Amino acid sequence: MDESSPHLSIVIPLFNAALTLPALYHELATLEIGGGFELILVNDGSRDETEEIARTLTRESRISITFLSLSRNFGEHNAVMAGLRASRGRYVVTMDDDLQNPPSEVLKLLSAAESERHDVVYAIYERKEHAWWRNLGSRLTNLIADYVVEKPRRLYLSSFRCMTRLVADEVAKSRIPYPYIDGLIFQVTQNAGVVRVRHMEREQGQSGYTLRKLVRLWMSMLVNFSVLPLRLMTVAGMITSVLGFLAVIEVVLEHLLKRNPTGWSSLMAATLLLSGTQLLLLGIMGEYVGRIYLGMSAKPQSVVRAKFTSPGKEVEAPLALRRVFSVFSP
Numbered sequence: 391m392d393e394s395s396p397h398l399s400i401v402i403p404l405f406n407a408a409l410t411l412p413a414l415y416h417e418l419a420t421l422e423i424g425g426g427f428e429l430i431l432v433n434d435g436s437r438d439e440t441e442e443i444a445r446t447l448t449r450e451s452r453i454s455i456t457f458l459s460l461s462r463n464f465g466e467h468n469a470v471m472a473g474l475r476a477s478r479g480r481y482v483v484t485m486d487d488d489l490q491n492p493p494s495e496v497l498k499l500l501s502a503a504e505s506e507r508h509d510v511v512y513a514i515y516e517r518k519e520h521a522w523w524r525n526l527g528s529r530l531t532n533l534i535a536d537y538v539v540e541k542p543r544r545l546y547l548s549s550f551r552c553m554t555r556l557v558a559d560e561v562a563k564s565r566i567p568y569p570y571i572d573g574l575i576f577q578v579t580q581n582a583g584v585v586r587v588r589h590m591e592r593e594q595g596q597s598g599y600t601l602r603k604l605v606r607l608w609m610s611m612l613v614n615f616s617v618l619p620l621r622l623m624t625v626a627g628m629i630t631s632v633l634g635f636l637a638v639i640e641v642v643l644e645h646l647l648k649r650n651p652t653g654w655s656s657l658m659a660a661t662l663l664l665s666g667t668q669l670l671l672l673g674i675m676g677e678y679v680g681r682i683y684l685g686m687s688a689k690p691q692s693v694v695r696a697k698f699t700s701p702g703k704e705v706e707a708p709l710a711l712r713r714v715f716s717v718f719s720p
Contacts, residue, residue, distance in 0.1 A: 396454065397425025398500060399479030399558075403432045403469035407487040408439040415447050417493040423500070425480070428454040430473040435463030448698045457698040464692040465606070466549070467569045472692045474562040482558040484551055484571075491550045495587040499552035508583035509557050510575055513550035515589040531607065538611055538618050541576045545584065551575075567691055568681070570610040613677055620678075623671045630667050 448457040485491050502511045561574040
């Protein structure tokens, strides 16, 4: 890092954020951070006026802004990865675009990271102002992460986090098509802390988080960072085999005792049980093989169509959209 690098970078993935982005920018612009800060805005294929608003803010901003426009919707974690590569700060905060995380709480995360010398600091909430199904999904995500991600137990994960430059650079090296940022963080460090912050109700717009995206996140967590599903299926296969062996002994004993062995129904039940187990195992193995194939085929994590930096200088992308596989130079 050089002396011109800001002290803090704030990375914000944008998706249909036209109603919240102006207020979010104005609140962030009032922050006073020693050493200065920059905003990294990443438009993740929004279908509203987010692109135009972000360009206007970048062109007219009095603070440093880098705006990345992705060629399509790649997903929140992929957009954050693109933002991490474009960031230059000694510390990096990632946050959502919906104003449910008050921008003033950024200072709490930064202060904790500096004073307690943590590599990463997560925000925790006394009360989350999300729909019940999303809160349930978050709790399930954290429960799964306890077993498949090497994180400290009882540490609650959230997208509102602060990390050091070391962690941000190491995470940004990942090239997997379906990244899970928290899993990548805990491959680098377990020196994590938490800070209690406010969580506000969403006043404008609608959440872009769907059940489909939540399931995709679970799959990325399970498949990218653990072989636990394969081990569970191995155990299930062993249990099923033992039960099948006991069933064979029972049939033989019934035959020796001159009784008619259990017939067609038990045979079909056993067949369906074994077939279902085999198909499930093949499906999980296929998911692993498919992701290996995607990694080998160099499927892009994200594609930047254009890059803007305040005061409004556009960096043209090549005619063929370039793939974001190299680290952005500051």
